[in-house]
Amino acid sequence: MHGSANVNIMIKAARKAGRLLVKDFREVENLQASMKSAGDFVSRADIAAEKIIRDELRNARPTYGWCAEESAEEHGKDPTRRWIVDPLDGTTNFLHGLPHWAISIALEHKGQVVAGVIFDAAKDELFWAEKGEGAWLNESRLRVSNRSRLIESIFATGVPFGGRSDLPQTLQDLARLMPACAGVRRWGSAALDMAYVAAGRYEGFWERRLNAWDMAAGVVIVREAGGLVQPLREGGDILSDGEVICANEPVFEKFAGLIRER
Ligand code: IPD
Ligand code: CA
Numbered sequence: 174m175h176g177s178a179n180v181n182i183m184i185k186a187a188r189k190a191g192r193l194l195v196k197d198f199r200e201v202e203n204l205q206a207s208m209k210s211a212g213d214f215v216s217r218a219d220i221a222a223e224k225i226i227r228d229e230l231r232n233a234r235p236t237y238g239w240c241a242e243e244s245a246e247e248h249g250k251d252p253t254r255r256w257i258v259d260p261l262d263g264t265t266n267f268l269h270g271l272p273h274w275a276i277s278i279a280l281e282h283k284g285q286v287v288a289g290v291i292f293d294a295a296k297d298e299l300f301w302a303e304k305g306e307g308a309w310l311n312e313s314r315l316r317v318s319n320r321s322r323l324i325e326s327i328f329a330t331g332v333p334f335g336g337r338s339d340l341p342q343t344l345q346d347l348a349r350l351m352p353a354c355a356g357v358r359r360w361g362s363a364a365l366d367m368a369y370v371a372a373g374r375y376e377g378f379w380e381r382r383l384n385a386w387d388m389a390a391g392v393v394i395v396r397e398a399g400g401l402v403q404p405l406r407e408g409g410d411i412l413s414d415g416e417v418i419c420a421n422e423p424v425f426e427k428f429a430g431l432i433r434e435r
């Protein structure tokens with residue numbers, strides 16, 4: 174399966190940044206002795222990866238806008254299109270030598286995500302989708318799982334770290350969901366959590382307090398794999414609220430009912 178010119182540009186940028194990050198990831202292990210230098214090294218790697226992606230995308234499509242984690246937002250001459258980029262999602266895993274992190278690149282057109290690429294460079298898994306064209310993992314078609322019983326389903330989320338104020342809310346979510354399902358995972362990369370829902374590896378994902386770049390590519394990948402993706406707050410907007418809930422269709426209502434119950 175071959176994507177459009179835009180998707181090919183996104184894949185090229187993700188692979189190029191991925192080569193750099195894989196090299197740096199190997200290096201991080203040698204730096205673990207000094208926590209401070211490992212932290213500085215990772216933030217430099219993150220910024221360098223974003224620069225590679227920015228150069229590739231902006232050279233190929235100079236009129237599109239730019240919204241990314243490590244640099245200022247830029248409005249393009251074309252106000253209807255922008256790139257939404259997280260050069261390294263799962264930074265804490267990366268810093269700790271855990272091979273679970275990804276590059277996330279999305280293209281938004283008139284407020285809708287129309288293409289997404291999530292590249293897990295350490296495992297060489299490239300998840301991508303284009304609106305109306307389906308979702309793919311490398312060369313294979315992606316499809317959400319068809320499990321329909323909550324008690325057999327696995328869900329993923331992110332739990333607040335370092336004293337964030339949304340801990341009680343997350344604990345309430347977990348208290349309602351955990352007894353009703355087969356398990357909850359916290360793997361540390363929201364982008365890969367969404368890619369894994371698309372791949373049918375788990376049934377659903379929800380998280381609060383995210384940024385647009387954590388979710389944008391995942392939104393189109395899960396939808397194109399046949400899943401439902403909604404704002405957590407009904408009637409809200411996923412990217413601007415920074416909250417999302419997604420799952421395969423058979424479990425969505427039961428799952429969302431528990432998480433949204435207040
Ligand atoms: C983080 C990851 C994590 C989520 C955090 C994000 P980063 O992104 O997606 O899974 O729980 O809220 O900030 O900082 O590694 O790019
Ligand atoms: Ca992120």
Ligand code: CA
Nearest residue numbers: 242259261262
């Ligand atoms: Ca990041």
